[in-house]
Amino acid sequence: MNEAIKWVKTIKYQWTISLAYRLNFFLEVIAPVLVFFFVQYNLWSAIYGSDPNLMIKGYSKTQMISYFGWTLIVGMISRGHMSGNIAEDIRLGRISAHLVYPFDFWKYHFANFLGFQGIQLFIATITFSVLAIFDIISPPSFIHLFSAVIYCLYVSIFWFVIQFLIGILAFWLSETWILRVIFNLITAFLAGTYFPLEIYPSWFQEIMKVLPFSYIQYYPVKIFMGDLSLLPKSFLIISIWIIPVILITKLAWSRGVRRYTAAGM
Amino acid sequence: MNTDTYAIKANKLYKNFRSYKKESGLIGSINSFFNRTYVEKSAVENFNLEIERGKIIGLLGPNGAGKTTLMKMFTGIIVPSSGDLSILGHHPWSREKEFRQKIALVMGQKSQLWWDIPAMDSLELLQRYYEIDGQSFQKKVKKMSELLQVDHLLKVQIRKLSLGERMKMELMASLLHGPEILFLDEPTIGLDLIAQENIRKFIKEYHELNNCTIILTSHYMADVQALCEDLVLIFNGQKKYDGNIHDFEKILGVEKNISFTFKKPQTFNDYLNQFDPKWNENRTSVSLRVPIEDVQQVGVTVLQNYSPIEFNTEKMPIERVMKTLMEQPELLDN
Numbered sequence: 001m002n003e004a005i006k007w008v009k010t011i012k013y014q015w016t017i018s019l020a021y022r023l024n025f026f027l028e029v030i031a032p033v034l035v036f037f038f039v040q041y042n043l044w045s046a047i048y049g050s051d052p053n054l055m056i057k058g059y060s061k062t063q064m065i066s067y068f069g070w071t072l073i074v075g076m077i078s079r080g081h082m083s084g085n086i087a088e089d090i091r092l093g094r095i096s097a098h099l100v101y102p103f104d105f106w107k108y109h110f111a112n113f114l115g116f117q118g119i120q121l122f123i124a125t126i127t128f129s130v131l132a133i134f135d136i137i138s139p140p141s142f143i144h145l146f147s148a149v150i151y152c153l154y155v156s157i158f159w160f161v162i163q164f165l166i167g168i169l170a171f172w173l174s175e176t177w178i179l180r181v182i183f184n185l186i187t188a189f190l191a192g193t194y195f196p197l198e199i200y201p202s203w204f205q206e207i208m209k210v211l212p213f214s215y216i217q218y219y220p221v222k223i224f225m226g227d228l229s230l231l232p233k234s235f236l237i238i239s240i241w242i243i244p245v246i247l248i249t250k251l252a253w254s255r256g257v258r259r260y261t262a263a264g265m
Numbered sequence: 266m267n268t269d270t271y272a273i274k275a276n277k278l279y280k281n282f283r284s285y286k287k288e289s290g291l292i293g294s295i296n297s298f299f300n301r302t303y304v305e306k307s308a309v310e311n312f313n314l315e316i317e318r319g320k321i322i323g324l325l326g327p328n329g330a331g332k333t334t335l336m337k338m339f340t341g342i343i344v345p346s347s348g349d350l351s352i353l354g355h356h357p358w359s360r361e362k363e364f365r366q367k368i369a370l371v372m373g374q375k376s377q378l379w380w381d382i383p384a385m386d387s388l389e390l391l392q393r394y395y396e397i398d399g400q401s402f403q404k405k406v407k408k409m410s411e412l413l414q415v416d417h418l419l420k421v422q423i424r425k426l427s428l429g430e431r432m433k434m435e436l437m438a439s440l441l442h443g444p445e446i447l448f449l450d451e452p453t454i455g456l457d458l459i460a461q462e463n464i465r466k467f468i469k470e471y472h473e474l475n476n477c478t479i480i481l482t483s484h485y486m487a488d489v490q491a492l493c494e495d496l497v498l499i500f501n502g503q504k505k506y507d508g509n510i511h512d513f514e515k516i517l518g519v520e521k522n523i524s525f526t527f528k529k530p531q532t533f534n535d536y537l538n539q540f541d542p543k544w545n546e547n548r549t550s551v552s553l554r555v556p557i558e559d560v561q562q563v564g565v566t567v568l569q570n571y572s573p574i575e576f577n578t579e580k581m582p583i584e585r586v587m588k589t590l591m592e593q594p595e596l597l598d599n
Contacts, residue, residue: 002396009393017381097377099342102365103394258358261282262342 006103007111014115029123032072033130040068041136057198067196069136070221075193076124077152078216079159081113082184086167087176096262106164106253113160117153140224148223151231155216158242165249171256192218212241269354272446272478273316273339278348280309280334280502308334310502312348318445321472321479323493323510327591331502332482336450339480340370353445366395369439373451377435378423384434385419388441395442402441409437413467429460436464440471446478453488465491486584498590498597505590505597514583517596521560522581524552525573537566541589554581554589 018025048054048061059067086109089095098105131137139145166183170176188194190213197205197218208214219234285301287293309331316322324332337343338350341357341364350357355364371377378387385406392402410416413433423431432452439447449468453461465488472479472492483489489496489510496513498506506513530548540553540563555563560578567573590596 002393006393009390013379013382013386013390016386017379020381093375096337096342096372096375097370099360100340100365100368100370100377101391101394102362102396258344260343262337 010108010111011115014112018119029126032076032123033127036072041065044068057196059196066137066225067221069131070224071193071217073124073128074152074217074220074224076120076127077149078155078220080120081116081156081160081163083163083167083180086164087170090168090170091174093262109164110160117156140226144228147231148220151223151234152220155220155238158238159216161242161245161249165245165252168252168256171259187213190214191216192221212238270317271315272318272353273314274351275312275314276349278309278312278350279307279346280338281305281307281346308502312504314497316478318478319476320495321481321493323489323496324480324482324499325489325496325587326499330499332499333450336448336482340368340448366442367445368448369444370448371435371439371450371452373432373454376423376431378438380424381422383420383422387423388438391438391441397442405441409440413437413463429456432456432464443475444477449479449481451483453483453485461485468492486587490583500594514581514586517586517589519557520554520581521557522552522579522585523555523560523563524550524577525567526550526575527571527573531571537563554585
C-alpha cells in the first residue's frame with residue numbers, strides 16, 4: 001500500500017511539473033499535429049502529385065498519408081519517452097539523492113514515465129481527433145482501437161527499458177547525447193517512422209520481422225489501419241525481446257552504480 | 266563491543282579513483298584522445314573510525330582531503346575500494362531500504378529538492394517515500410518551518426528561494442523521517458552570518474531533543490565550535506586526529522594568542538618574529554602564537570618598543586590551530 005502511494009505521488013509530481021509551464025504544455029499538445037500538416041502532409045502530397053491512381057510500394061496517396069497519421073499517434077505512445085533525464089541525473093550527480101532516498105532510482109524514473117505516458121495518451125487523443133476530423137485516418141472499431149492502444153502501451157514499457165539502459169551508460173561515458181541521437185534515428189528508420197517498411201528490399205524485411213524495431217511502430221500502425229491479425233505475433237516478439245533487455249539493464253545498473261563516483265557533489 | 270553502541274565503524278577503509286590525464290589545449294586534447302594515461306588517486310587511505318551513537322562529530326580537513334568521499338561512502342552513494350564499513354549495523358553500499366530509512370544527507374553544495382516545484386510539494390513527495398504518517402508530518406513541518414522562519418515560503422518554487430532559505434528547506438526535508446544518523450556536508454557554506462547562526466542553533470536544538478548521531482563537515486570553525494564535542498581531522502585521505510575538541514585546541518602545545526593593534530604600520534624584530542606573527546593587510550594589527558611561559562616577555566617587549574593602542578590575550582582559537590595545521594600538516598606526524 002505504502003509502495004503504491006509512492007508511485008501515485010511521483011506520477012502526480014510529474015504532472016505538476018508538466019503543467020507548471022503553461023505555454024510549454026500547450027505547444028507540446030499542438031506541435032505534433034502542426035508539424036504533421038506542414039511536413040508530412042505537404043511532402044507526400046507533392047510526391048504523389050496530381051495523379052490520383054499513382055501507387056508507391058502498394059500505397060495510394062490516401063493510404064500513405066493515413067500511414068503517417070497513425071505513425072504519429074503510435075509514436076507518441078510507444079516511443080515517446082526519452083532517456084535524457086536519466087543520463088543527466090547521473091552526469092550532474094542528481095542521482096546521489098535518489099541513492100539515499102528509500103525509493104529506487106529506476107522506480108522513480110518508471111513512475112515518471114507512467115506520468116509522462118498519461119500526458120502522451122491525452123496528446124495522442126487530441127491528435128487522433130484532429131486527424132479523424134480531417135479524414136486523414138479512419139477510426140477503427142472500439143475493441144480494435146482498445147487492443148491496439150494496449151499493445152502500444154506494452155511496447156512503451158519495452159521502449160522505457162531500452163531508454164533506461166542507454167541512459168545509464170552515463171556511468172561509463174560522460175556524454176551519451178550523441179549515442180542517444182544515433183540510436184533514436186536508426187530506430188526511427190527501422191521502425192518505419194520515416195517510410196513504410198515496404199520500401200526496403202524483401203531480404204531486409206525478413207530480418208526486420210525477428211528484430212524488435214518494426215514492432216515498435218510499423219506493426220502497431222498496421223494494426224490500427226485494420227490488420228488486427230498481426231496483434232498476437234507482435235505481442236510475442238516484444239515479449240521475447242523484453243526479457244534479455246531487462247536482464248542486460250539490471251546487469252548494467254549493478255555494474256554501473258559501483259563505478260559511480262558522484263563527482264561534483 | 267556490541268555494534269549497537271556504535272553508529273559508525275570503519276576498518277581499514279580505502280577508496281581509489283581512476284581518472285585519465287588530460288593535457289590542456291586542443292593539441293593536448295587530441296593527444297589524450299589517442300593516448301590515454303590513467304592516474305590512480307587514492308582519496309581515502311587506511312581509514313579507521315568508531316563513532317558512538319548520539320554524538321556530533323566534526324569532520325575537518327582542507328579541500329580535497331577526502332571528507333566528501335567519506336560522506337559518500339557512509340551514505341552508500343559510492344562503494345569503498347576495500348575495507349569494512351558498518352553504519353548502524355548495515356553495509357551502506359548494499360543500500361537496503363531499512364538502512365536508507367535511518368539516514369539522511371544534506372549537501373550544502375547541491376540541492377536535493379526538486380527544483381521546479383514548491384518546497385511543500387517536495388516535502389510531501391518525501392513524506393511518501395519515507396512513509397511518514399500525515400499527522401506527524403504536518404506537525405513536524407509546521408514546527409520546523411516556524412523555528413527556521415521559512416513557514417511563509419513553503420509554497421514558493423525551490424528555484425526562487427535564496428541560498429539560505431533553500432538550505433533551511435533541505436535541512437527540514439532531511440529531518441522529516443527522524444533519521445538515526447544525519448550527515449551534513451557543509452550545510453552553512455555560502456550563507457550569511459545570521460543564517461549560519463540560525464542553522465547552527467536549529468541543529469543543536471534538534472540534536473538535544475532527538476539525540477541522533479550527526480556527522481558534520483564544515484570549513485567554518487564557528488560551526489564546529491558550536492556543535493561538535495569531537496573532531497576527526499583528515500589530510501590527504503588519512504586520519505590525522507580523532508578526539509575531543511578541547512584537546513585539539515591544545516594540539517600545538519599550550520599556547521596563547523596575543524593580538525596587538527597599532528596606529529601606524531609596523532615591522533617586528535627577530536625576537537618577536539619567532540612567534541609566527543600574522544599581520545593584517547596594512548600591517549597595523551598582528552596576532553602572535555606564544556607559549557605560555559613567554560607571554561609576559563612578549564607583552565613587555567611589544568609594549569615598550571611599539572606602543573600599541575590595544576592588546577588582547579586569549580587561548581588559541583581553533584581557527585588558528587586549524588590554519589597552522591593546514592599550512593604545516595607535518596606538525597601532526599609526531
